[in-house]
Amino acid sequence: MHTCEHCEARSFNMCNALDADELARLASIMSDQRFEAGTTFIEEGAPADDLFNLTSGTVKVFKLLADGRCQITGFMMAGDFLGLSRGGTYAYSATAITPVTCCRFQRPQLRGLFNELPKIERQMLGLAMNELMAAQDQMVLLGRKTARERIASFLLSLSDRAVRRGRPGNPVELPMTRGDIADYLGLTTETVSRTFTQLKGEAVILLKGNHGVDIQDLDALVEIAGQEDREACFHPFDQIA
Amino acid sequence: MHTCEHCEARSFNMCNALDADELARLASIMSDQRFEAGTTFIEEGAPADDLFNLTSGTVKVFKLLADGRCQITGFMMAGDFLGLSRGGTYAYSATAITPVTCCRFQRPQLRGLFNELPKIERQMLGLAMNELMAAQDQMVLLGRKTARERIASFLLSLSDRAVRRGRPGNPVELPMTRGDIADYLGLTTETVSRTFTQLKGEAVILLKGNHGVDIQDLDALVEIAGQEDREACFHPFDQIA
């Protein structure tokens, strides 16, 4: 049984602000859950009964067009929450790309807890704002960056996220496939592959099998990504006011 | 002097949940402000001292790359809030594209009010979630839709927003320039113009000068936009839980 006190995701998720008693209260309405790699546990359009808070593993969040085109709107990791709804149904689908553990909440119960512990609500507002800012960065990437810039930005942002979670920023772990990366960056598998090869040829990165990239020349990568505001990239707990 | 009781934005912004006393409390820390068309009143990177709540007019929110490429992340209208910050500085720039009126709050004071009136915080969480879902839709558009699909989706979403604000959904008002539309949809001015011309040629729309579009064949436009989930498009007050 998972206990919140030892949760490795605790320092950067919605539980962060809670003391031991409040944590126990939260735990009482929560159930631990595990999903195998490949499991789609949220389906766009299905009744949005639950909310999830990831504690380990990586999840892809995506939307599909009628003809099968896919846009991945984010890769979720420990501390991220999942389950946005629109009119009572999920706004997107979510599939585990590695084995995943998470806390599961039923909506009505969580709503009750919000009234009891407004701190949680505030914490979630902060998380939502951060996600909104990340979404805006992604719009810049999708609307205005070249394939090369997209790949460079992607590697840097994965590296940053790893560091923020207390893991090494290099080499970068890529749990997802080339196809997933393409669906996240608005490209095709082939273009992703070609761009990796190109950066490898320039000695900017080194490919370590299919799921790892060693950054050999960080400055060059930052230069290519063209995002002046790199360090400003993610204050963990900005609040709206 | 503007009074909250008669505010036309009240029914769809963060003040929605407040009673008369609470509204007065809010008004006490707020100042009315007006900006002429063309005024950039939020600059990315500047100290984020204020938060704004639009009451009329249209604002473009955008981010710039070092070489001048621009991505507009949203057009804000009555009821929308502005002023997201990251590490104490604004996360984007904002320019009025029509004359704009808004309520201005100083951050520290608003923070104090959040503690007093948690209802506001909840209301803002709902607004933020809605914005996040809109951002995800925009990622699908930017990453995976064709120019034709983008333009059709754009016209429909403007029409929907007008209806939600109690205005006619047709003809659609376009206060922004072709260049702004391009910067929002990840296209160029020329492609926007050509696509309008093409849709006009197919009798799907009718151009009414530079700032109006008459939708002649709504079904065709919906078909072209390819967004199955049109009616689900924006429950005004979905809450996180």
Add this chain to the structure above:
DNA sequence: CACAGGCATTGATTCAGGTCAAGGATTGTT
């Protein structure tokens, strides 16, 4: 260990949308 199925790379070719360039239509100003 072998082998099957998915995943990744690479090459050849195409095409949607970008770029460059020239007029035409609005809009606000004196």
Add this chain to the structure above:
DNA sequence: AACAATCCTTGACCTGAATCAATGCCTGTG
């Protein structure tokens, strides 16, 4: 009314990334 100044449209051409098509490489399974 004449004018800039800006915005919009249209045309000709180009190019970055998509598509089509092999082939090679992992990785998990019996």
